[in-house]
Amino acid sequence: MVKICCIGAGYVGGPTMAMIALKCHDIEVVVVDISKPRIAAWNSDELPIYEPGLDEVVKERRGKNLFFSTDVQKHVAEADIIFVSVNTPTKTRGLGAGKAADLTYWESAARMIADVSKTDKIVVEKSTVPVKTAEAIEKILTKNGHGIEFQILSNPEFLAEGTAVEDLLKPDRVLIGGRETPKGQAAIQALAAVYAHWVPKENIITTNLWSAELSKLAANAFLAQRISSINAMSALCEATGANVSEVAYAIGKDSRIGPKFLQSSVGFGGSCFQKDILNLVYICECNGLPEVAAYWKQVVDINDYQKSRFVNRVVGSMFNTISGKKIAILGFAFKKDTGDTRETPAIDVTNGLLRDRALVSVYDPQVTEEQMRRDLSQEKFAWDHPAHIQPASPASAQKVGYVMDPYQATKDAHGVCILTEWDEFKKMDWQKVYDNMVKPAFVFDGRNIINPEELRKIGFIVYSIGKPLDPFVKDVSALV
């Protein structure tokens, strides 16, 4: 029986390995992690991450050919194929701080693999890494590896959170990069055979190592670039009276452009887009390509601009002062159907509102109070961020209220900010919300999920990103 071990039981390692176990009953899959609570949660009824459909997959295979363990060394030693799916965050200090990927966790995993391995292994980069990481990993493995043969493959993951199970079941493509040697090619085929259990062969793409590593960064840069492009248009729409939804629909009808990823928003969040683009910027700079670096950096800059523009709209619309006013935040996760808050725009928006001394009350159906407070207290790297969305002091996190119900969040509020597109916000009783708010009652829709005209009929003053402005909001447009 082929044995797979995955180091890192996070958003990628957990669901990816669960899918392999589901589709390959002839393979034993063990997911290992240094975090005891995380592994305990994977072995319990309360999985550590929320993903639609994941519970069913895990429950079906756990204890049969899917296992979660903290005994990292034992399972690494026994495995034929080792996936490494550990964190690769942005460096916060030292050379490349604020841009370069921090490979500390990856390197320590590689050293451990080298130390404990007694048989040949295929080592798979599942984490998103800078181009040429495989070369460094190869050096670490071969220098410490007691003559054992290691083949390094790059197999980046393209799943999106909230749709991970669906994405893993029917991936647009599986990408495998390896060395162009007979052994490298054999390793590619061994991994391709795993995916071939359920992915059509034509969707399994094989390339050299560097193309696979770079394709992951390029894919995220292109996706994020579309969001920043439509968000840049949203500002122009507000200035001209055009409607960003109509513009997105019209341009998306062009089959060369396509309709996806043109949803204007308060900004993209998530653990990947910003981190991976900054990493790409750094790689370009290191390769003597400052113009290319500056081009991609703009994608992140526009994203920061969009978040600060949103805060300015809130403050400007409410007569330039939100001091002491209650503002409800509906949705804290970086997108719907996930409890993940990494780099969520809600952090910057909440901190922006707190800086203007608002009384903020947060509701999110999946984010815990503890998580929200940790997010608001954490120092983010301060690199190139507009001054007014700099992180607030940790003490300010205590000033934020956390409630279990959207009606409680909005009661006695002056304004409501919709920051995650949860379906339940579309179905809310907005008349009830209005009746319990201070007047004039404002709604700032950072996701364009409510019908502004219907809410205006109730009496709300509505700001929807990139849509024709309410006269109330229009008057302050010079401030934004």
Ligand SMILES: NC(=O)c1ccc[n+]([C@@H]2O[C@H](COP(=O)([O-])OP(=O)(O)OC[C@H]3O[C@@H](n4cnc5c(N)ncnc54)[C@H](O)[C@@H]3O)[C@@H](O)[C@H]2O)c1
């Ligand atoms: N989250 C996504 O949607 C997504 C999608 C595609 C790619 N990626 C990439 O995949 C990688 C992992 O992302 P994630 O979201 O799963 O992160 P995560 O933080 O959810 O999980 C990483 C896990 O690795 C564990 N870990 C770190 N060092 C370890 C070590 N030496 N030994 C054992 N365990 C260790 C951590 O405890 C953590 O549980 C990142 O490079 C990310 O960029 C993420």
Ligand SMILES: O=c1ccn([C@@H]2O[C@H](COP(=O)(O)OP(=O)(O)O[C@H]3O[C@H](CO)[C@@H](O)[C@H](O)[C@H]3O)[C@@H](O)[C@H]2O)c(=O)[nH]1
């Ligand atoms: O039209 C859009 C689409 C998305 N977003 C926002 O963009 C962010 C990222 O969304 P999405 O890409 O759906 O989620 P992620 O889970 O971050 O997935 C991205 O990042 C992963 C990690 O690298 C990749 O694997 C995926 O392919 C890539 O889509 C979220 O804040 C969304 O709300 C918009 O504002 N407008």
